[in-house]
Amino acid sequence: MHDENSKPTNGTRMPGSFEPRIVGFFCTWCTYLAADLAGTSRIKYAPNVRVIRVMCSGRVDPQFVLSAFAHGADGVLIGGCHPGDCHYQKGNYNCLRRVRLLKRMLAQLGIEEDRFRLEWISAAEGDRVRVVINDMVEKLRALGPFHCPAESYNPVAAPQQHELEEAAV
Amino acid sequence: MHLSREGFKEEVLSSYTIWLCTCCYACMVECPKKINITHLMYALKTRAIQEHFYPKHFAIPVLAEEFSRMIRGSGRITESRLMVMVLLKTAFWKLLGFGHLGLNLLRTGRMRFEREKITRRDEITTLLDSVEVTRKALAR
Amino acid sequence: MPDDGQGNGAAAPKIGVYVCYCGTNIAATVDVHELTEYAKGLPDVAVAREYKYLCSDPGQELIRQDICDHGLNRIVVASCSPLMHEPTFRGALFRAGINPFFLQMVNIREHVSWVHTSRAAATAKAKDLVRAAARRVRLHQPLEKRKVEINPQVLIVGGGITGIHAALTIANSGKHVYLVERQPTIGGHMAYFDKTFPTLDCAACILTPKMTAVGAHPNITLWTYSEVAAIEGYVGNYKVKVRRKPRYVYEDLCIGCQECVEACIYKEGRWADEFNQGLSKRKPIYLPFPQAVPQKVLIDHDACIEFKSGKCKKTCVEACGERMAIDFKMQESIEEVEVGAVILATGFKTFDARRNAYYGYGTYPNVYTSLEIERLINASGPTGGELMLRNGAKPRMVGIVHCVGSRDHNTNRWCSKVCCMYSLKLAHLIRERTGAEVYNFYIDMRTPGKGYEEFYDRLLDEGVHFVRGRVAEVTDWPVHPSEEGKLIIRAEDTLAGFVRRVAVDMVILSVGLEPQSDAHEVRRLFNISCSEEGWFLERHPKLAPVSTFTDGVYIAGACQGPKDIPDSVAQAGAAAAEALALIDAKYVELEPYTAHVLEEACSGCKTCVPVCPYQAISFIEETKKAQVNEVLCKGCGTCAATCPSGSISQNLFEDQEIFAEVEGLLAYA
């Protein structure tokens, strides 16, 4: 049995040789399909993103993002449909509003801007998946590993941030 | 294009087409497959000059050589001198045919004989030598 | 005891992990064996296996057997995209007697093996994904698909040959069709053509009977001069609003006698006749063309003097007499219908030849587009089928320029597929009717199709000239006295190896096919995808060519990509069959990804109510709680992410499930 929670020491994750780990939240109608298209087109890109499929970028709760950082992600990428193209009419706008506030909050926590990104990638833009992911990996390589400000952060029990409530309004 | 892709080096370098190119870039703008034709022509001309793939007394390579010599020496070009030098080296008898033109230029004050020079000519030599050094370093 | 699968999912999880080789598709880049061995060590994993093709019958059977033998109650399949085979594997779970939603798929093909090159990195990524799935699947709850009845009527958008064929197919099976066409008549591009390649049968002879059949069919409601204004609902139950532009003539009263046209105060036509590509003139009141369906005239609002001054003598109304079909006060109207399925057959437009200025279209009067020539050689066209130049002379030399606007990074990159063949057809017809010398300038001759290459052979025998080379320019600058007054086509003859100047009387530009200019608006309206250029995107390029990612919406014909008539008709048939298969099933199963409110946690803040695009959330005054109407909910999950107290949960995308996936991805092994 592996001990799947044992973290390596930060010493082994040196900048330069360091491979960032990125969690992606892709909407199933556009960006997830675009990633599938990149696959069927055999477009090659950096292997650093692990994708979680959601029905809509509007489903991405800011807590998911915080949880990813808390568990050691070096970056988080949300992919949704272009404005006006949402399969559910306006889920991506809801996502965008939340992301704007979340970005401000992350900045207050000292998390660099490049670590959290929202991209509109339509189902036809397989190559854009490559461009975005490669670009993000490059930027994160330059930034180096992410050190969580509060190791004990528990996303589920944590109180809601005031700003996040605003975001919902 | 096809010949160079398929590796027919001699056929390409000795072709007349590369010298017909005036580098007007029209091909690059119009090319339906976005091929940088003009840039390729430059590269082919360079190769042809380096490897001497051109007929004797052929004017274009001579022009290029003279051009570069003048730049190395003065940093600038004096067109009238350049033209005379090239003709002398390729077909001096044609010089006669240009008499009328020369007179016209002279009349309108557009013919100059004193060389255009820059002040810090040593910088140009250093600059050009440095390119040679880096090129060799890159080749290795 | 294993969970019986249909229970509440509370039994201790016992996970089976299955890793697919997909032949070499996955195995070439991901170390499948290592991955499987790794999976064996993950918590709660009872069985982990690797297999060549899991989606095959024996592959599915392997999973089913394991579920029965080992009492597995959660399954992870690491193979291709869930959008491809999730239904397949859910079926395997169902057959084994456990709830099909106890499955989580891991996409190690499209997202891993096909996009990465390093075997080590790809295998490491696959491990992370499998670990996350194994964590997540433990939390899966049993779910039921919802069954919804299907409305058996079908909406078809676009009345070209594709829409016509689809409409007749469905109507003949006894189902009702609403056919909506933007132009005042159906027929589309095919109605312009004289002959069709390669058999040279007359386009009108094969098209007009079908048009008439549409007009007369009891199961078809035909709305021309109309557009879909709005559509809402979901597969099986769409509500559609159709905007009907005013014809100023009542379709039910007009008998198509055209006496009004005759009587119009304009004795001669003065406005460009759309049907003849502007090569002839029509009056403000007109019938689009003699075989138009419906055979009803209409009034051009922008041309008719009555709309400008209100002082027209209205001789048309007089001529109509007691039929009283003409009404200048007619207003736009909206029709509302309910349908179960939609077929989009909105077709294409031709490339605007003005964009390639070097071919001189719009500058030199004797440069024509292929569509204009179709009209000029058509017996019902402006010249009665006589091919003539603008000054009335007969051309003796004709040049046809292929690939205009196609296969060019500066305009459209694609091959328009039909131009080679229609150019050959035009060359044949021109040669046959005028005896002119015809030059075809082509890049490559593309004639894949039944009888197409044979047709090309036939033209070679007929003495038509073929020059292989992309035309550089069309000019009127003579270099040689023999070129005076002619158009000069300049092209490198790549077979001869030199540049040729061919002086001709008439130049025909074989313009390519483009998506309709409003393709993107139409796509948004119907919630489907399209390529960057505007071609509608099929669900799968090989296996679902007429389906879209929106269930119940199908595409057919040239709106999906350049296509000739046989291909368009074949797709029309396919789309009709798909639509019939859907509505004949009587009901449809909907994914159960809906949201629901956990009442005890809801604080009644109403934050969720406005974010729902479907008005599926309402606030119940008595309980002071929100409530989700699961029939209206489409399962985007935005409300779940919005709820400040975390009291809305979305099936299969619950907070805990996603948190588990995040943690699983990032847990170091």
Next chain:
Amino acid sequence: MKYTYYPGCSLKGTGRAYEESLLAVFRALDVELQELEDWNCCGATTYMSYDELKSYALAGRNLAMAKQTGNDLLAPCAACYLVLNKAQFYVKEYPWIGDVVSNALQAIHLPNDIQVKVRHPLDILLNDVGLDAIRAHVTHPLKGLKVAPYYGCQIVRPYALFDNQRNPTSMDRLIEACGATCVYYPVKTHCCGGSQKGTLPEVGIDLIRRLLTEAARNQADAIATLCPLCQFNLEAFEGEAGDSRKFNMPVLYFTQLMAIAFGMPLAEAGLQRSFVDVKPLLAEREIAYA
């Protein structure tokens, strides 16, 4: 408005009239030009076929020095304009070329930054000065003069973004602001043959003939150019290209046309340097000049 001015070799030689008229017009429009100190050859067309890398280095020296002045760089010669732009593009696009150039610049103690904005006079006149300001300076409108606007090759393609690559119109607008009419001139971006009249005369003369014939066929009185080489080619070989007919058509820089319209003495705009005298034409069209 202030720009660093890079004349290039031609404007000091056969293209002197271009420099003279350009400086005069810009002075009248209150645009300050400061000549780049100790500039060298840009490394243009001919040199580029001799050695591309060295050509980028030569351009690099000019660009690096211009960057230090803090102003945009004005390059009136089409070839210079293109090569300077091209060098910037290649240094950005191909890091290894960037290395070669930066090493070379280091050897002569210049900073490595060569990304200065390279501008053409047309671009500045239209976008910075504006047609209204130009119209305000026109005292002697060129009414009735029919001009063929000839752009040639290297100005609008492939790097310039200030005008349409296939059908540029910026000079047309400028000429019309001076009161003249532009004739339909479909060969406006065709090539004049460049140095081919010298090296492959029979090829060069064909291209020149086409340009002159088209201008004559469309009833132009004069041709307006913006490149010293084009101007020279068209003007110097009118006789040879003419065969039986004689063109006798003035070939003027657009800045010269502006100078006439601004009411400047002809000599100030280098008009005495033309082979074909423009005065009889102006007289025929009843256009007043200073």
